Amino acid sequence: xxxxxxxxxxxxDETFKKHEVKEFATMFFNDSVVRxxxxxxxxxxxxDCDVTVSNVPCTLLSMDIFNRCVGTVTHRTGRIKFCFEEYxxxxxxxxxxxRALCIRESEFYxxxxxxxxxxxxFRLFKHIVIGGELSQPNEDLGVYTNFVKNLYRDIVSVQxxxxxxxLKVVSLVYDVRVLSNNHTVYPASKAHVNTFAYLIVxxxxxxxxxxxxxxxxxxx
Numbered sequence: 001x002x003x004x005x006x007x008x009x010x011x012x013d014e015t016f017k018k019h020e021v022k023e024f025a026t027m028f029f030n031d032s033v034v035r036x037x038x039x040x041x042x043x044x045x046x047x048d049c050d051v052t053v054s055n056v057p058c059t060l061l062s063m064d065i066f067n068r069c070v071g072t073v074t075h076r077t078g079r080i081k082f083c084f085e086e087y088x089x090x091x092x093x094x095x096x097x098x099r100a101l102c103i104r105e106s107e108f109y110x111x112x113x114x115x116x117x118x119x120x121x122f123r124l125f126k127h128i129v130i131g132g133e134l135s136q137p138n139e140d141l142g143v144y145t146n147f148v149k150n151l152y153r154d155i156v157s158v159q160x161x162x163x164x165x166x167l168k169v170v171s172l173v174y175d176v177r178v179l180s181n182n183h184t185v186y187p188a189s190k191a192h193v194n195t196f197a198y199l200i201v202x203x204x205x206x207x208x209x210x211x212x213x214x215x216x217x218x219x220x
Contacts, residue, residue, distance in 0.1 A: 001132040005213045006039045007155065016203040021174060025051040025199060028208065029178050029186070041188050041214040045180045056173040056198065058120040058156060063149050066125065068111045069141055073097045078141045089193050091130065095137060097144075101126045102193075120156070120173045120198070124148050130194045133217050155209050157202045172201045188214040 016024065028034055030048050038044070073096035074080050081096040088102040100108035116122055125148045131137075138144065158167045176197050178186035187197040197212040 001128070001135065001213060004041070004132060004216060005211075007209060007211050008037070008039060009207055009209050010034060012206050012208060014206075016172075016201055016206065018172065018203075021055075021172075021201075022051065022053045024201075025053045025174065025176055028199070029176075038210060040186055040212075041216075042185060044178065045185060047180060049185065050179045052177045052179065053199075054175045056120045056123065056175050057115075057118050058169050058171055058173040058200075060119050060121045061158065061167055061169065063121075063145050065112065065116055065122070066141075066145055069097060069100070072111060073100045073108050074141050080137075080139050080141055091193065097129060097141065098137075101129060121148070121152055123196075124152060127194055127196060127213065132194075133215060155200050155211060157205070159204070170202065170204055172203065174199045174201070187212040 010028070012028075026049075029038075029044065029051055035044050070076065070078060082094060083096050083099055086093050086099075086103065088098070091098075091102070093099055093102060096108060099106040100111050103109060112122065125144065128148050128151075129144050156169060156171045156173075159170050160166065161168050176186075176199050177184050178197075183189065184191070188195050192215040194215045195213060197210070200209040200211060202208070
């Protein structure tokens with residue numbers, strides 16, 4: 001994923017309104033400054049673009065759901081178990097962790113509920129585990145969980161609930177696609193299970209993070 005996982009932060013002036021997120025995203029991707037500095041694989045066209053936006057739940061505050069992987073898809077040491085080779089779309093699956101994340105018929109698929117699989121943290125974890133086209137799988141679960149934990153902390157904002165010591169997520173996350181003449185141009189024209197783009201909005205600080213990845217051969 002090196003060189004293909006892109007994360008950029010932008011600021012905005014107006015109050016963010018959740019019910020107007022499509023308008024917000026459309027203005028963002030058509031903004032002249034954003035177009036100049038947004039890192040993309042193929043570039044954005046000069047004409048105005050349309051944007052599709054879907055909400056991604058983002059409520060989790062810890063990595064606890066991935067503790068279930070230990071002793072199931074990994075050995076007790078955290079070393080990921082291998083499995084017979086099988087295919088998921090264009091991916092070759094050779095270990096039990098990817099089976100749990102990707103293969104619906106897997107004996108490990110029910111380690112995570114449907115609600116958990118919709119969470120941004122789960123999505124992020126799945127993206128990182130799948131990796132890029134030539135990525136070498138790591139045998140240590142901790143390598144993945146530590147990387148995702150640090151990335152999640154960097155891009156998702158939390159604050160204390162008033163009158164309490166408890167925390168809550170304040171960031172709002174959206175899966176986005178940019179279209180020109182009804183064809184996807186961002187994150188890429190060619191769809192892939194690990195080609196993605198998210199907008200992560202902090203409505204309090206008025207920051208928005210563009211996080212994207214285009215599946216392919218990364219840098220060495």
